[in-house]
Amino acid sequence: MKLPIYLDYSATTPVDPRVVQKMTECLSMEGNFGNAASRSHQFGWNAEKAIEHARQQVADLINADPREVIWTSGATESDNLAIKGAAHFHQKKGKHIITCKTEHKAVLDSCRQLEREGFEVTYLDPEENGIIDLKKLEAVMRDDTILVSIMHVNNEIGVVQDIEAIGEITRARKILFHVDAAQSAGKVDIDLQKMKVDMMSFSAHKVYGPKGIGALYVRRKPRVRIEAMMHGGGHERGLRSGTLATHQIVGMGEAFELAGKEMAAETERLMGLRQRLLDGVSDIEEVYINGDLDQRIPGNLNISFNFVEGESLIMALKDLAVSSGSACTSSSLEPSYVLRALGRNDELAHSSIRFTMGRFTTEEDIDYAIEQIRTNISKLRDLSPLWDMFKEGIDLSTVKWAAH
Amino acid sequence: MAYSDKVLDHYENPRNVGSMDKEDQAVGTGMVGAPACGDVMKLQIKVDDNGVISDAKFKTYGCGSAIASSSLLTEWVKGKTLEEAGQIKNTELAEELALPPVKIHCSVLAEDAIKAAIDDFKTKQDKDEQAKSA
Numbered sequence: 001m002k003l004p005i006y007l008d009y010s011a012t013t014p015v016d017p018r019v020v021q022k023m024t025e026c027l028s029m030e031g032n033f034g035n036a037a038s039r040s041h042q043f044g045w046n047a048e049k050a051i052e053h054a055r056q057q058v059a060d061l062i063n064a065d066p067r068e069v070i071w072t073s074g075a076t077e078s079d080n081l082a083i084k085g086a087a088h089f090h091q092k093k094g095k096h097i098i099t100c101k102t103e104h105k106a107v108l109d110s111c112r113q114l115e116r117e118g119f120e121v122t123y124l125d126p127e128e129n130g131i132i133d134l135k136k137l138e139a140v141m142r143d144d145t146i147l148v149s150i151m152h153v154n155n156e157i158g159v160v161q162d163i164e165a166i167g168e169i170t171r172a173r174k175i176l177f178h179v180d181a182a183q184s185a186g187k188v189d190i191d192l193q194k195m196k197v198d199m200m201s202f203s204a205h206k207v208y209g210p211k212g213i214g215a216l217y218v219r220r221k222p223r224v225r226i227e228a229m230m231h232g233g234g235h236e237r238g239l240r241s242g243t244l245a246t247h248q249i250v251g252m253g254e255a256f257e258l259a260g261k262e263m264a265a266e267t268e269r270l271m272g273l274r275q276r277l278l279d280g281v282s283d284i285e286e287v288y289i290n291g292d293l294d295q296r297i298p299g300n301l302n303i304s305f306n307f308v309e310g311e312s313l314i315m316a317l318k319d320l321a322v323s324s325g326s327a328c329t330s331s332s333l334e335p336s337y338v339l340r341a342l343g344r345n346d347e348l349a350h351s352s353i354r355f356t357m358g359r360f361t362t363e364e365d366i367d368y369a370i371e372q373i374r375t376n377i378s379k380l381r382d383l384s385p386l387w388d389m390f391k392e393g394i395d396l397s398t399v400k401w402a403a404h
Numbered sequence: 405m406a407y408s409d410k411v412l413d414h415y416e417n418p419r420n421v422g423s424m425d426k427e428d429q430a431v432g433t434g435m436v437g438a439p440a441c442g443d444v445m446k447l448q449i450k451v452d453d454n455g456v457i458s459d460a461k462f463k464t465y466g467c468g469s470a471i472a473s474s475s476l477l478t479e480w481v482k483g484k485t486l487e488e489a490g491q492i493k494n495t496e497l498a499e500e501l502a503l504p505p506v507k508i509h510c511s512v513l514a515e516d517a518i519k520a521a522i523d524d525f526k527t528k529q530d531k532d533e534q535a536k537s538a
Contacts, residue, residue, distance in 0.1 A: 309442055311467040315407070315415060335442065346440035383421055383471065385446035385463040386439060401438030 054253025157291030158300025186259025209255030432525025
């Protein structure tokens with residue numbers, strides 16, 4: 001077993017060797033290095049052919065028309081382009097946007113920017129399990145609402161929103177619907193013939209493809225119109241100028257095709273691994289699972305170990321590459337905004353660890369992780385004054401703390 | 405974030421972990437921080453008849469730097485008089501542990517903890533005196 005064990009697949013994934021192979025064929029003089037916009041020679045035509053094949057591969061995974069797929073630099077750019085692009089284009093119709101507090105920062109910060117420009121944004125609270133109550137979503141819709149942006153799968157807690165149902169509501173009211181699907185592509189079914197989604201963001205590096213490439217789905221029927229952010233050569237139907245990165249695009253296409261082929265088997269295997277991890281830690285006292293366990297991608301388990309601080313636990317689990325829901329490692333001392341939005345108290349929000357498993361995770365990895373977790377939780381609780389107080393029967397919420 | 409060797413050493417082999425009887429007249433207890441901020445430190449000192457700290461124990465909920473700061477502090481205060489211990493500065497702890505700027509608050513908390521423990525001890529003594537003179 002190679003240490004440390006990688007259990008942070010929601011942060012990024014290694015590129016699949018089969019994808020690497022395809023990518024290396026698009027770089028050198030002997031390979032497919034041409035500029036897809038060169039219409040006057042074979043090099044350009046070859047690059048264009050490879051790119052259009054990749055576009056088809058992406059479209060196939062989501063049951064869309066390849067002409068609806070726009071290449072971008074990643075899901076962050078796709079989110080920005082969709083949200084700002086739609087808002088700017090439709091601002092004469094209205095200036096109200098709805099999103100959710102547990103969205104990725106790429107969505108939240110795009111919305112913040114629009115607020116500075118005079119738009120009004122409603123940030124919905126999810127339920128305690130991380131899922132949005134559709135009635136509450138409907139209740140905040142207004143006549144001047146132009147856009148709803150809700151993620152498919154949450155990056156921290158892995159919960160899956162009912163995108164199909166939300167699409168029915170937005171379409172009936174003629175409100176545009178954007179979905180950040182960076183964490184869902186290749187993990188849950190996406191069928192854009194059935195889902196009434198107008199725009200959807202994708203990333204390659206979460207699906208064993210390369211970093212630096214993503215896509216935005218923009219629906220053709222009914223036609224969705226957005227304003228471009230990047231101006232130049234008029235590539236990608238004028239929505240995103242810039243020379244197309246053939247090797248990156250080919251990598252994303254191959255990664256998406258593989259994800260589609262292996263999704264069913266991989267889902268079952270990851271479900272087994274998740275259950276193994278859960279079984280291995282669930283008898284520890286004061287352990288809480290964050291987010292709905294059923295409406296969730298198979299590879300994610302987000303757990304709060306009460307009375308143990310997340311960053312010190314990550315330090316103790318140095319043989320496991322995991323991430324903390326707590327943002328203590330950054331300059332901010334705020335606990336995870338996602339867990340706070342679920343209504344978790346400060347102790348639990350500060351005590352969360354996200355385990356995300358993927359294509360190269362083994363049962364052996366999980367067994368080792370369980371052993372590490374058990375040893376270190378007990379070590380850190382022996383050190384924790386909060387654990388002592390809990391054991392003495394003191395209700396921590398009644399203690400008057402000197403906040404600092 | 406990379407931790408200094410000293411932080412790692414204290415984190416992996418914390419010194420003087422434990423609790424003392426907080427009702428004991430010779431014990432001073434300082435509990436500082438808040439769960440909402442992600443760190444709570446409990447520091448206890450035992451003071452002998454000469455006003456010298458003969459023992460110190462801690463328990464800390466917090467990041468590695470917070471644990472290391474309190475562990476180091478217990479080492480430093482032992483054998484010191486209350487006055488000497490009260491003069492320990494957070495900057496000295498931060499320097500010894502090579503804490504990065506974002507972790508300076510951990511050393512501040514440790515300084516607060518020893519001050520709180522000394523105050524607690526002194527308050528107990530004062531009450532004791534009053535009780536005796538009454």
